[in-house]
Amino acid sequence: MSTADGDAEGFTTRILHSDRRDGIEHGSLHKPVHASVAYGYNDARDLAAVFQGSQSGYSYGRQSNPTVEALQRKITRMEGGVGSIAFGTGMGAIGSTLFALLERGDHVVSSSFLFGNTNSLFASFAGLGLEVDFVDATSAAAVARALRPETRLVFVEAIANPRTQVADLEGIGELCRQRGLLYVVDNTMTSPWLFQPRTVGAGLVINALTKYIAGHGSVLGGAVTDTGLFDWRSFPNIFEGYRKHPPQQWGLQQIRKKGLRDFGASLAPDAAQLVALGAETLALRMDRACANARALADMLARHDRVERVFYPGLPDHPEYERAARLFRHPGAILSFELDPKLDLFEFLNRLEVVVSSSNLGDNRTLAIPVAHTIYFEMGPERRASMDIRDTLIRISVGIEDERDLLADFERALAGG
Numbered sequence: 001m002s003t004a005d006g007d008a009e010g011f012t013t014r015i016l017h018s019d020r021r022d023g024i025e026h027g028s029l030h031k032p033v034h035a036s037v038a039y040g041y042n043d044a045r046d047l048a049a050v051f052q053g054s055q056s057g058y059s060y061g062r063q064s065n066p067t068v069e070a071l072q073r074k075i076t077r078m079e080g081g082v083g084s085i086a087f088g089t090g091m092g093a094i095g096s097t098l099f100a101l102l103e104r105g106d107h108v109v110s111s112s113f114l115f116g117n118t119n120s121l122f123a124s125f126a127g128l129g130l131e132v133d134f135v136d137a138t139s140a141a142a143v144a145r146a147l148r149p150e151t152r153l154v155f156v157e158a159i160a161n162p163r164t165q166v167a168d169l170e171g172i173g174e175l176c177r178q179r180g181l182l183y184v185v186d187n188t189m190t191s192p193w194l195f196q197p198r199t200v201g202a203g204l205v206i207n208a209l210t211k212y213i214a215g216h217g218s219v220l221g222g223a224v225t226d227t228g229l230f231d232w233r234s235f236p237n238i239f240e241g242y243r244k245h246p247p248q249q250w251g252l253q254q255i256r257k258k259g260l261r262d263f264g265a266s267l268a269p270d271a272a273q274l275v276a277l278g279a280e281t282l283a284l285r286m287d288r289a290c291a292n293a294r295a296l297a298d299m300l301a302r303h304d305r306v307e308r309v310f311y312p313g314l315p316d317h318p319e320y321e322r323a324a325r326l327f328r329h330p331g332a333i334l335s336f337e338l339d340p341k342l343d344l345f346e347f348l349n350r351l352e353v354v355v356s357s358s359n360l361g362d363n364r365t366l367a368i369p370v371a372h373t374i375y376f377e378m379g380p381e382r383r384a385s386m387d388i389r390d391t392l393i394r395i396s397v398g399i400e401d402e403r404d405l406l407a408d409f410e411r412a413l414a415g416g
């Protein structure tokens, strides 16, 4: 028992035995699905004490649930943090966290290489009186230039999609530490198996559980983890009522109340159990998907019907060395530009193993034509400014047998 929370045990061992060691009724090895929204108390004083925070317990399913809490503990262990809050989706986690922590007049510096919906969310926040600057986060100097006295947080993704830029995670971490700024890292593309943002000084870590952590493309979920590194006493937006607890808890407390409780993007207990099942094999699946991605990137980079390939594991990638230093593997997402003489859609239709689909982090390999789908709403000028060409295809590499995957691409590239 003593080693359960220590660093001595490996990542997968800790996840597999997390529920059991926390003690489950009947000795069951999986945390059961607690499908109750409400919790009853024999002594009404206990109910009041739970509400007032002087006693731990459950009050209402939107705010907490035993199955969801078991998953939160697993995520905290995976990220090496001090606490986590789960949400119904990754966007629920990002939106609720930012909404809970930011106020009118605040300034945010964000990477310009951003998941499309997060980008759209920041645009909505801008309409509510927040100011957001988008900068090239592969350079900490660009982030430093954008900082102002009203800057409250810096937001980046570890690896951005579809072009796989790797943020200057260490440099920005150092900058935020010096300036006392909250550093928020979206770790979805790397997952805690490839990278723990805590190691570069992140205060909050976001994971879209939908992607690698759940892994099977069968459930939505999101989470925010407090790494314990940020000193919440230097954050001016914490409400007076939440300052009664020890400062380490201020941030999550406010996110739980103002974000989860008031916005209500809660994770359902049956979804939490599906995510927890997926999390057990995160390391195994990612090792395999990343090995496949490397083999596929090598093959595509050599192919004469492929123009540019973007994968942080290729030596000509601008952040190749950074990715090698920071990540266990360079990820399982790559993108490439097809020879414009080939019809993009006919090429995708020739793939038999690979599925045309918008998700990522599934066990199955998925392909999507970027400019026509996830970046369509931006329009041609914004796409051009981001160097997103019409021939760009994003691949989320799955765990198929490598041979079958490579053969599928060879066949589709040879046709037409």
Ligand SMILES: *Cc1c(COP(=O)(O)O)cnc(C)c1O
Binding pocket: 089, 090, 091, 092, 115, 118, 157, 186, 188, 189, 208, 209, 210, 211, 220, 221, 222, 360
């Ligand atoms: C998918 C994704 C999200 C949003 O997650 P959902 O569960 O789809 O809401 C956020 N950030 C990144 C980097 C993602 O890939």
